[in-house]
Amino acid sequence: MEIILDGKKLAAELEIRLKQDIDHLSIIAGRRPGLAVIRVGEDPASGVYVSNKEKACKRVGIDSSIFHLKEDSSFDDILGTVASLNNDLNVDGILLQLPLPNGFDETRLLKAIDPEKDVDGLHTINLGRLIKGEAGPRSCTPAGIMALLRYNNIDLEGKRVVVIGRSILVGKPMALMLQAANATVTVAHSKTLNLAELTNQADLLVVAAGKPNLIGCEHVSPGCIVVDVGIHRIQTSTNLIESKFKLCGDVRAKEVASKVRAMTPVPGGVGPMTVAMLLVNTVNRWQFHCGLSSTVSDLLP
Numbered sequence: 001m002e003i004i005l006d007g008k009k010l011a012a013e014l015e016i017r018l019k020q021d022i023d024h025l026s027i028i029a030g031r032r033p034g035l036a037v038i039r040v041g042e043d044p045a046s047g048v049y050v051s052n053k054e055k056a057c058k059r060v061g062i063d064s065s066i067f068h069l070k071e072d073s074s075f076d077d078i079l080g081t082v083a084s085l086n087n088d089l090n091v092d093g094i095l096l097q098l099p100l101p102n103g104f105d106e107t108r109l110l111k112a113i114d115p116e117k118d119v120d121g122l123h124t125i126n127l128g129r130l131i132k133g134e135a136g137p138r139s140c141t142p143a144g145i146m147a148l149l150r151y152n153n154i155d156l157e158g159k160r161v162v163v164i165g166r167s168i169l170v171g172k173p174m175a176l177m178l179q180a181a182n183a184t185v186t187v188a189h190s191k192t193l194n195l196a197e198l199t200n201q202a203d204l205l206v207v208a209a210g211k212p213n214l215i216g217c218e219h220v221s222p223g224c225i226v227v228d229v230g231i232h233r234i235q236t237s238t239n240l241i242e243s244k245f246k247l248c249g250d251v252r253a254k255e256v257a258s259k260v261r262a263m264t265p266v267p268g269g270v271g272p273m274t275v276a277m278l279l280v281n282t283v284n285r286w287q288f289h290c291g292l293s294s295t296v297s298d299l300l301p
């Protein structure tokens, strides 16, 4: 493998740049950027993600606040929280941490967020803007992948790309962003037949299936570039005293490493870029709300 697509390194560089922009421009704006994160229930993975986002905000100087609602909150409680954040002039970005506990209408809640504060880019209006190529907040994970590819000088024009996964969170917006960059994109999903036959035609393979170790040597052609979006905590051993875990992606990394040209590591690839793009989106929204010119447009897809 020639290139490791190092998301951790790029995210750290972006944080330095964002911090400088915030320190400088908050004097003109009269306030720092504000991000509100709504978490419902006690899902432990969500707890870790929210805490990582909070720490990242602190590092760059974004004022973040967590609204942690109980699992037995009513739909109207959450809706009320969204409404008050929509009206709060110090809040530039609102993020509803997913997944929500069973029974909540995720789509309705995402739609209730002011589209101009939708830093996750999941509002129907912002997905529509993405399809039409209009400006607006873009989903963090695919936007982070686009930034990582650009930073590593990976030219997408005319390239054959296969995206595995068609979720609203990753696969679909990813395919649209790659298409907008003039790649020829095929989307595979759980009902796709002969997956390996398809993926072997790819110059770039983006894997967002959420299935540990799904993709191996048989799926990639020599010189392919692989982006592994999946992240899984796998138990490696257990005894009476402790259980051991390791993180892995959707790709059997060791197996494909000798065959591919470039690849994202897990951890340290797509994950840090997702958080970095949340910061970029929040700064972008802050500049929009404060009437400042954007200093981050080169980072957006």
Ligand code: NAD
Residues within 6 Å of the ligand: 141, 164, 165, 166, 167, 168, 169, 170, 171, 188, 189, 190, 191, 192, 195, 208, 209, 210, 211, 214, 229, 230, 231, 232, 270, 271, 272, 274, 275
């Ligand atoms: P999802 O479950 O909503 O979607 C998975 C998609 O993969 C579906 O469209 C499904 O059709 C497809 N799929 C499933 N099995 C398949 C198979 N065998 N062959 C082909 N396609 C298959 O998941 P998601 O929200 O899109 O997330 C995907 C993965 O990415 C998960 O592991 C998630 O944890 C991870 N993720 C990571 C980050 C990050 O920052 N690193 C961010 C978002 C999601």
